[in-house]
Amino acid sequence: MARRGDLTEEEVKIVRKKLTDEEAFSKFVRECQLKNLRPSTIEFYNNEFKAVKRSLVEMEIDKDVIELKKQDFEKLILHLKEEIKIVSINTRIRALSAFFNYLYRVRAVTPNPMKNIRQLRDRRRVIETLEDDEIIRLTKFMKKQKSFVGERDLVIFLVMLDTGIRLSESVGIKVEDVRKNKLIIRDTKNLNERVVYPSKKVQACLENYIKIRGNLSHDYLIINRDNEPLKTRSIQTRFEKYKAEVGLEKQFSPHILRHTYAKRHFKWNGCFFIGSIIRSQ
Known part of the structure; x- marks a missing residue:
């Protein structure tokens, strides 16, 4: 059989050393620093990453974040809908998308499990202002x-x-x-x-x-x-x-x-x- 195109997921695991969550996030933070992102933005990513780790424990999903697949993120979102507001879920989705977009770009994950994960529809509320x-x-x-x-x-x-x-x-x-x-x-x-x-x-x-x-x-x-x-x-x-x-x-x-x-x-x-x-x- 001719060998063309990208490696399969199984082949990628064979030829590529497995990163830990901590190593992957450290590389992501370094990339953020090279882009000169604000410290508060990096802290935001750090807090969201830790929150996802806690959710995985609550859901009894025995995987690292970088091992998660599309269906895992769908389960995570359904779990979060019972725990936090939609606006907070969308914030977490944005953080995860940034993280996995970076990992996919440097070929640390293939395919990108967040590619087709979209933010949830939310009711637009009237923003309070001072009289x-x-x-x-x-x-x-x-x-x-x-x-x-x-x-x-x-x-x-x-x-x-x-x-x-x-x-x-x-x-x-x-x-x-x-x-x-x-x-x-x-x-x-x-x-x-x-x-x-x-x-x-x-x-x-x-x-x-x-x-x-x-x-x-x-x-x-x-x-x-x-x-x-x-x-x-x-x-x-x-x-x-x-x-x-x-x-x-x-x-x-x-x-x-x-x-x-x-x-x-x-x-x-x-x-x-x-x-x-x-x-x-």
Whole structure:
């Protein structure tokens, strides 16, 4: 019989040394680092990979992740439907697809078991945003604290609400990036620097904050009580605290500010709105 085309799965196993899950994932991470992906993206892949390993144990599937076939992933998805939300399942599918696309590209697996695995249909939900009165309540509460943390949180809140920048972008701002009527955003998701233009009210808040921040050994704008750069998780925790103390019934997170900005920006054709809302506060 003539020998043409790719090796069969059995032949591949014979000629190719078997990778462990840990070795395969290590190679994948190295590839991500060579592509200069953000550390948070690599951490996302790591968390999703560990979650899949835990699910295999729960399902009593005695296989490594890299040994899984299409039917195994279908069983995994059906299992996850009983455990987590559709949006979380789709997140896991995206991570697995990226992992196996890489393994297939370097011929570590043949065929690609994720090739025909599609994300699940999900109902599109209305995205919550902040109303004027909620913005005012939060602004008043932060101001009443009369503390460095309160002033810092107010600046984070107003800058994100006024410009639509991401949480990860806000913690990457340095003092030198604040230039009168504009902010230079360097630590972006796609690595393309951009400029945003805060309103005059927010510019004034930034100027006051920089004065009380003072001169430090580093140039990061947003800092904690120990004068160290603030972590994104710390901001998320602070927002959760404000939600409880102000008594907001809806979700309140840094990403909600981005959605609020987008809604207002579209509604008012790009005009600034923060100054008019909080001018008298």
